[in-house]
Each structure stands twice: as structure tokens, then as C-alpha cells.
Amino acid sequence: MERVVNSKEIKSILDEHKDKMKLMLKVCVRCTFCAETCFLYRSREQNPKYMPSMKIINSIGKLYKKKGKVKFEELEKMREIVFHDCVLCTRCSCPMGINIPEMIALARRVLRSQGIYYSYDKEPHSIATSNTEI
Amino acid sequence: MVDFITGPMVWISCLFFLVGTIYQVYSIRKLTRKVQKADKKKVVPEKTDFITKDSLSFKIRMLKYSFVGIHREKIALSILFHMLIIFTPLLVPAHNILLKQSFGFSLLSLPESLIDLTTILVILCFVVFLLRRIFVERVRAISSFSDYAILIIAAAPFVTGFLSCQQFFDPRTIYLIHILTGEIMLIALPLTKLVHMVFFFFGPLISIHKQTFGNGKEILRSEG
Numbered sequence: 001m002e003r004v005v006n007s008k009e010i011k012s013i014l015d016e017h018k019d020k021m022k023l024m025l026k027v028c029v030r031c032t033f034c035a036e037t038c039f040l041y042r043s044r045e046q047n048p049k050y051m052p053s054m055k056i057i058n059s060i061g062k063l064y065k066k067k068g069k070v071k072f073e074e075l076e077k078m079r080e081i082v083f084h085d086c087v088l089c090t091r092c093s094c095p096m097g098i099n100i101p102e103m104i105a106l107a108r109r110v111l112r113s114q115g116i117y118y119s120y121d122k123e124p125h126s127i128a129t130s131n132t133e134i
Numbered sequence: 135m136v137d138f139i140t141g142p143m144v145w146i147s148c149l150f151f152l153v154g155t156i157y158q159v160y161s162i163r164k165l166t167r168k169v170q171k172a173d174k175k176k177v178v179p180e181k182t183d184f185i186t187k188d189s190l191s192f193k194i195r196m197l198k199y200s201f202v203g204i205h206r207e208k209i210a211l212s213i214l215f216h217m218l219i220i221f222t223p224l225l226v227p228a229h230n231i232l233l234k235q236s237f238g239f240s241l242l243s244l245p246e247s248l249i250d251l252t253t254i255l256v257i258l259c260f261v262v263f264l265l266r267r268i269f270v271e272r273v274r275a276i277s278s279f280s281d282y283a284i285l286i287i288a289a290a291p292f293v294t295g296f297l298s299c300q301q302f303f304d305p306r307t308i309y310l311i312h313i314l315t316g317e318i319m320l321i322a323l324p325l326t327k328l329v330h331m332v333f334f335f336f337g338p339l340i341s342i343h344k345q346t347f348g349n350g351k352e353i354l355r356s357e358g
């Protein structure tokens with residue numbers, strides 16, 4: 001089933017937070033120091049996909065770069081990142097003061113606006129098995 | 135063209151750097167103010183909310199165990215690199231001679247041989263950063279073209295300045311390339327991720343986040 005993405009709606013959500021998002025994305029020096037502050041990164045074999053900066057670059061960063069004009073499959077990939085690979089525990093920190101959870105929460109909001117979210121009650125297995133996947 | 139690069143372009147790039155940097159500080163301030171207002175208006179704590187706020191000592195412990203404890207060597211190298219990258223250009227004798235000619239004042243100049251040494255150290259640091267970006271998996275994972283480009287933009291004035299001082303190749307051409315790359319770097323400072331210079335100080339100090347020094351609060355709302 002081909003689902004249509006409402007790029008306009010995405011863009012209007014992004015525009016609300018445009019200045020902040022732009023600055024946050026620009027200012028990340030890619031130092032990877034945030035990695036160890038995320039317990040998921042620490043506990044899952046230090047897989048870079050759990051690195052906080054990786055999560056924002058591949059979710060909100062991508063949405064911003066493409067100004068909301070993304071394909072449905074790309075949003076599906078982001079769903080994994082922002083609902084599954086991050087639990088919004090707000091423990092991560094960054095020497096630049098980038099508010100990573102805020103950016104992830106914004107990405108979640110964008111996805112929810114397109115009817116994409118995680119049904120934790122219906123998809124528990126993917127959480128249980130993700131320990132072993134690399 | 136040559137006249138333009140060695141004349142007006144120098145002023146344009148220096149001005150661009152100053153104005154751009156001040157603007158970036160202003161824009162960071164503006165952003166955090168906006169958030170403060172929104173927070174006060176929108177979020178009215180309810181009785182069932184837990185308001186969490188990290189204490190200063192917690193933040194310091196967080197810094198200690200999350201960053202400094204884990205990345206001790208990298209942070210030491212980074213501090214060395216940044217001290218050198220900021221002070222070397224300011225203390226280059228040739229720069230100070232040009233300053234004196236233009237404005238009648240100059241900063242401290244270090245001997246040429248010492249500056250040669252610090253320039254070499256800076257270039258070595260750049261090589262380490264480049265290798266790290268290519269070979270460390272987690273750094274490579276989040277690096278894009280612009281990260282490599284910015285490393286090269288920032289390294290170029292040091293490499294060309296060094297070559298120019300050593301009179302390698304055609305000194306006149308190298309000298310021109312040095313000025314051009316220096317100007318490009320000055321212009322790139324406020325435009326690219328090199329703005330981290332201001333963000334490092336202003337971001338954690340004034341942005342509102344529970345782990346920064348801006349003293350943000352986080353509200354945990356019990357749902358349902």
C-alpha cells in the first residue's frame with residue numbers, strides 16, 4: 001500500500017521550531033561525546049546507531065534537509081530511530097548544550113502527524129530482540 | 135583580482151567574521167528567550183507532576199563521569215588543539231606587522247621559530263582529527279561531506295601560512311593562497327559548524343535544558 005506523505009504539514013511543524021532546529025543541527029561538531037551518555041548506546045554493544053547525535057542527524061536532520069519532502073519509507077526508518085532506539089529518558093548531554101531529547105520529541109511529533117508511531121503493546125518482540133541485532 | 139584579495143577582501147572577511155559572530159550570539163539568546171516564554175505560558179504544573187531539576191553538583195558529576203572520565207585523552211588533545219588554533223594566528227609576527235601597518239597597534243609577537251613549531255602542532259592535530267574521522271567507526275557514522283570540508287577549510291591557512299614562511303614553492307603564489315584561505319576560513323566561522331566557538335560558551339550557559347547551566351526544568355507528567 002502506497003501511503004502519501006503530507007509534506008506541507010510536516011514543513012509547517014518544522015517551521016514552528018525552525019530557528020532552534022537549524023542552530024542545533026549546525027552546531028553539532030560531530031565529536032561523538034554524547035555517545036556514552038546514552039544508556040542504550042552503552043548497553044547495546046556500543047552500536048553507533050544508538051548514539052544520540054546519530055539519532056538526531058538521521059531523523060530531524062534529514063527532515064530539515066529535505067524540508068519535509070520525504071518518502072513514506074524514509075519516515076518508516078525514522079520511526080525505528082525515534083520511537084525504538086530512543087526512549088526519551090533525557091539523560092544524554094552534549095558539551096555544546098544541544099537538547100537532544102527535544103529534537104527527538106519534535107521528530108516524533110512530525111511522525112505522529114503522519115500517522116506513524118510505535119505500538120508498544122503490539123510490537124514488543126522487536127524491542128526484546130533488538131539486543132542481538134547489529 | 136590580486137589587489138582585491140589582498141585589499142578589500144581582507145576587510146570584508148574580518149568584518150563578516152565579527153558581525154556574523156555577534157549575530158550568532160544574539161540568535162542563541164533570542165532562541166532561549168522564546169523557549170522560556172513558551173514554557174511559562176504553556177506548562178502549568180499540576181499536582182500530580184514531578185518537577186525534576188538537576189542540582190549543580192549533579193551537573194558537575196555528570197560532566198566528570200560522562201565526558202571527562204571517559205574521554206580524558208581526547209579532551210586533553212582538544213584543549214591543546216584549540217589553544218593553539220586560537221593563539222597561533224594572533225601571535226604570528228607577520229600578522230602583527232600587518233596590524234601595526236594598518237591600525238598602528240599590534241599584539242604580542244612570538245619568535246618565528248616558535249610559531250613554526252605551534253603551526254606544525256596544529257597541522258598534526260588536524261591530521262589526527264582527519265584520521266579519527268575516517269577510521270573510528272562511530273565518528274565516521276555521523277560524518278558527512280561538510281565535516282571533511284570544514285576540517286580542510288580550517289587547516290588550509292595553517293598549511294599555507296607555514297609553506298609561505300618557509301618560502302616553499304613559489305612564495306608569492308603561496309602567500310596569495312594563504313590570504314585567500316585565511317579569508318575563506320574567517321567567513322566560514324560564523325556560517326558553518328565552526329560557530330561552536332560561541333555556542334560552546336553560550337549554549338550550555340543560557341540554553342534551557344535540565345542538564346545545562348541554564349537551569350531548565352523538566353516536567354514528568356503522569357499520564358492517564
Ligand code: HEM
Pocket residue numbers: 144147222223226228229232246249250251253291292295296297298299309312313315316317319320
Ligand atoms: C585574512 C587575512 C590574512 C592575512 C593578510 C595573512 C597574512 C599572513 C602573512 C603575510 C604571513 C607571513 C607569511 C610569510 O612570511 O611569507 C602569515 C603567516 C601565517 N598565517 Fe596568516 N594571514 C591571514 C589570515 C590567517 C588566518 C585566518 C590564519 C589561521 C587561522 C592564519 C595563520 C597563519 C600562520 C599559522 C602563519 C605562520 C606560519 C609559520 O610561521 O610557520 N593566517 N599570514
Ligand code: HEM
Pocket residue numbers: 029030031095208212216219220263264267284285288328330331332334335
Ligand atoms: C573558544 C572557542 C572554542 C571552543 C570552546 C571549542 C570547542 C570544541 C569542542 C568541545 C570540540 C569537540 C571536541 C573534539 O572533537 O575535539 C571542538 C571541535 C572542533 N573545533 Fe572547536 N572550539 C572553539 C574554537 C574553535 C575554532 C576557532 C576553530 C577553528 C578555527 C575550531 C575548530 C574545531 C574543529 C575543526 C573541530 C572538529 C575536530 C574534529 O573534526 O573532530 N574550534 N571544538
Ligand code: SF4
Pocket residue numbers: 027028029030031032033034035052053093094095096097098
Ligand atoms: S556531543 Fe553534541 S556536538 Fe558532540 S556529536 Fe553529540 S550532539 Fe553533536
Ligand code: SF4
Pocket residue numbers: 037038039040051052055085086087088089090091092100101
Ligand atoms: S533521551 Fe534518547 S538519546 Fe538521550 S539518553 Fe535517553 S535514550 Fe539515549
